[in-house]
Amino acid sequence: MNSLEKVVTKNWQMSFCISVAFCVAIFFDYVSNIAFGYWIPMTVAIILSAVSQGQGAIIRNALARVSGTFFGVTLGFLYANIFMTSSYLWMYSLPFIWFIGYYFYFITNNYIIYATMIALFVPILDAISDNAFLLEYGLQSTYFTRLGFTIIGAFIAVSAIYIIHRNSFSAQPMMKAHTENIFKMQAEIIRLISKCFFDAEFSDKDLLKTIESHIFSITLIENIYLNIGYELDQNEDKELFYQCLFRFIEKLLSCSRKLLCIINHDQYSGIISNCDELKQVFAKLADKYNNIDEYFAGKTDNSSGKIAAILEKINPKDKFAPEYLFIETAREMSLLLDNMAYDVYNKYANSHTKCNTS
Amino acid sequence: MMKNYCSSIIAIFRRMDPAYDSLFSALYLTVPPLLAGFYSLYSLKPFSIDFVLLAAFMFLGIQTFSSYKDKLTYISVFLLLVALFQFIVNIFIAHPTVIIVCVFLIALPILAVDKIRSACLLALTQLALFLNGSWGWYDALNGIIEVVVMGIMVISCMMLFEYSFSKTRMRAHLLYLIELLADAFNIMIFPDKKTAETYLVNKHLLAIPLNYRADFLVEHLFSSKQHIFLHRLFTQLTKANRLIVNEDYYFQKNIAYRNRACLAYFQCRKLFREITFLTVYLNNEAEIQKLLPNTKALMSNINGSFKIIYKAIRTQESIEATLSDTITNQWLVDCEKLKKLCTATLDKEILEFIYGIKCLITDIRKFEEILKNHGDVRHE
Numbered sequence: 001m002n003s004l005e006k007v008v009t010k011n012w013q014m015s016f017c018i019s020v021a022f023c024v025a026i027f028f029d030y031v032s033n034i035a036f037g038y039w040i041p042m043t044v045a046i047i048l049s050a051v052s053q054g055q056g057a058i059i060r061n062a063l064a065r066v067s068g069t070f071f072g073v074t075l076g077f078l079y080a081n082i083f084m085t086s087s088y089l090w091m092y093s094l095p096f097i098w099f100i101g102y103y104f105y106f107i108t109n110n111y112i113i114y115a116t117m118i119a120l121f122v123p124i125l126d127a128i129s130d131n132a133f134l135l136e137y138g139l140q141s142t143y144f145t146r147l148g149f150t151i152i153g154a155f156i157a158v159s160a161i162y163i164i165h166r167n168s169f170s171a172q173p174m175m176k177a178h179t180e181n182i183f184k185m186q187a188e189i190i191r192l193i194s195k196c197f198f199d200a201e202f203s204d205k206d207l208l209k210t211i212e213s214h215i216f217s218i219t220l221i222e223n224i225y226l227n228i229g230y231e232l233d234q235n236e237d238k239e240l241f242y243q244c245l246f247r248f249i250e251k252l253l254s255c256s257r258k259l260l261c262i263i264n265h266d267q268y269s270g271i272i273s274n275c276d277e278l279k280q281v282f283a284k285l286a287d288k289y290n291n292i293d294e295y296f297a298g299k300t301d302n303s304s305g306k307i308a309a310i311l312e313k314i315n316p317k318d319k320f321a322p323e324y325l326f327i328e329t330a331r332e333m334s335l336l337l338d339n340m341a342y343d344v345y346n347k348y349a350n351s352h353t354k355c356n357t358s
Numbered sequence: 359m360m361k362n363y364c365s366s367i368i369a370i371f372r373r374m375d376p377a378y379d380s381l382f383s384a385l386y387l388t389v390p391p392l393l394a395g396f397y398s399l400y401s402l403k404p405f406s407i408d409f410v411l412l413a414a415f416m417f418l419g420i421q422t423f424s425s426y427k428d429k430l431t432y433i434s435v436f437l438l439l440v441a442l443f444q445f446i447v448n449i450f451i452a453h454p455t456v457i458i459v460c461v462f463l464i465a466l467p468i469l470a471v472d473k474i475r476s477a478c479l480l481a482l483t484q485l486a487l488f489l490n491g492s493w494g495w496y497d498a499l500n501g502i503i504e505v506v507v508m509g510i511m512v513i514s515c516m517m518l519f520e521y522s523f524s525k526t527r528m529r530a531h532l533l534y535l536i537e538l539l540a541d542a543f544n545i546m547i548f549p550d551k552k553t554a555e556t557y558l559v560n561k562h563l564l565a566i567p568l569n570y571r572a573d574f575l576v577e578h579l580f581s582s583k584q585h586i587f588l589h590r591l592f593t594q595l596t597k598a599n600r601l602i603v604n605e606d607y608y609f610q611k612n613i614a615y616r617n618r619a620c621l622a623y624f625q626c627r628k629l630f631r632e633i634t635f636l637t638v639y640l641n642n643e644a645e646i647q648k649l650l651p652n653t654k655a656l657m658s659n660i661n662g663s664f665k666i667i668y669k670a671i672r673t674q675e676s677i678e679a680t681l682s683d684t685i686t687n688q689w690l691v692d693c694e695k696l697k698k699l700c701t702a703t704l705d706k707e708i709l710e711f712i713y714g715i716k717c718l719i720t721d722i723r724k725f726e727e728i729l730k731n732h733g734d735v736r737h738e
Contacts, residue, residue, distance in 0.1 A: 008470075011470045011471070011472065012470045014469070014470070015465070015466055015467070015468075015469035015470035015475075016466065018465070018469050018479070019461075019462050019465045019466045019469060020462075022461065022465065022482055023458045023461060023462050025486075026454065026457065026458050026461065026486075026489070027454070027458060029489060030454040036490065037489075038486045038487060038489040038490040039486075040486075041482070041485070041486035041489065042483055042486035042487065045479055045480075045482040045483040045485075045486060046483055048479060049476060049479040049480065049483070051475065051479070052472075052475065052476065095388060095392045095395075098387075098388055098391070099384050099385070099388040100384075102383070102384040102387050102388065103375075103380055103381060103384035104380075105384075106375075106379070106380035106383040106384055107374050107375055107380040122407065122411070125407040125410060125411075126407055126490075212599070215592075215595075215596050215599075219593075219596055222575040222576050223575065225575070225576060226575060243579050246576045246579050247579060247580065250580060250585060250588070250589060253592065254588065254634050254637070257630070257631040257634040258631070258634055258635060258710075260631050261628070261631035261632055261634070261635065261714070261717055262713075264628055264631070264717070265717050265720065316704075317697075319704060319709055320697045320709065320712075322713065324709065325706075325709060325710060325713055328706055328710075
């Protein structure tokens, strides 16, 4: 099965799971025949809306939603008892509370605040929209019914992702695909930078596009990492591997920035080594990053040694030339990969194999 | 006294939300639902909760898109699905099996498409709210009209927000970026936190506990303050890139401002790359000072330059030469002497530092030029 087919199958599996969970929730709403049963499908849909960030995000959202609903119903109960009974004018403070609540939600990205706001507001708005509602049920009592329905909804959502095609929700393959993309883009950046430095062929557009794609993938895996800890098959080995990966990417970014800075200011002047030899060094480095999987699986080479040999040959007087720093940075990048590959192969071999197979 | 309180309050907010992203997101999520609420309250119809939440969900969904085309596609798909679900629920409310089968058959293929999955999930949330509503042909039609009205209202709000706040947002991102650059420079050159803090542009940036803000994703994994700041700069560059370079603007005044802000933004990117070379400074401070005695004076001069650039953009003051020619030229002359004298003993890290500072001098001067020639980046 090729990667496109895999993605399509995974999408259908996810879609099937969400559709089943939502329909089961509607079924529960009808079967229970209790007022405000619609809270169950609503909870399921809101929790599963984190599906693009993986299983961990769904579990995190489910936990946050239950605790957020608890805080929301408590605050709502107090609000309804203290303010709304005294004067209807208090209703006009609702937009302000809504604004403050979401302001802090956006600052902290804490889903509990989001859930609190929904649990606080929907019943109040329900009461405002329907006077008969207040007479028949009373606002306060419905708060606790909703808390119960939230727990049922969260249970349905989590059970669904646990039972139906569990693997399709895992963020591990997503993390792996984007990590691979980061290294492929890194290889492309090295290739473009080398072209620019040695041949003065500079395609600003290509380089910018590649850098943007590189940055996009890094931001994405950082976001996935935040939730991956909540995944069902997460373990300490994998956590250590991800920590190591992010430190490695940070060092790699530093090296890329140095190379970009050099090509912004200087070009190859010909005073160090011969151009073809240096071009080969950079082509080899780009290849190395392009096929990083092989190095993670135990492959080794002597490219770092070769670069070191070139550096040793340089006349001390020429060390002030930008070429020297350019080659030094290439060596740094090559060594970084060697060290990371060694660590992955020896220390995190188990977690990496698990990552690959999943 | 009052002024002190005000500045303390502003400082707290600046520390939590330096580029005002959260403030504007919360505003976008408040105004359309509020308008929808007022429309619903004061129109002839009874107040409808669906109407208010519809606006909130729509604005929550479009936050992730940069182009108008994507935003309008998202809104259209969302409204279409909501209208369809509204119709199904209102007509078949007495036949739950039919609703379940219909929802399953509609949701299954739509949820399988990556691009419209989030719109479908929010539409399903809206469907859940409809289950609490009334039924019949009249309500179905009424609901669909409400959905269309809401769509028009959200699109109008989107345009209004772009017209009113885009320039302020771009400027805030640019200012925060320069603030971070200046502070990253300080962190690279001052050995202890206390000294660094006295020079910081925004003293509160260092005081933030890790993982407190939504944009501090993996900072806790880095051991040194230098790397934390470099990563923070990387994150801010990504955000500013989205708002200044990638975002689609409809109004000419915003497009014109964006074109000017881009120049300053790309210059900031260059400065960021150069600051990376300075991470080695503290390890080799004594050696550098011995070889290039004017380094400290130059550092303090560069530090002052960052502050002048920041102040120029913030307060719209005209900019003069930020770097002292005497100090920089003296330092460059020292470098040339060093080049001739003792390159055999020079460490790679020292060479990196010298190269970084040279590039920094060139690019700060270019920044001055940009602010002089395209000074409008400062004006609102």
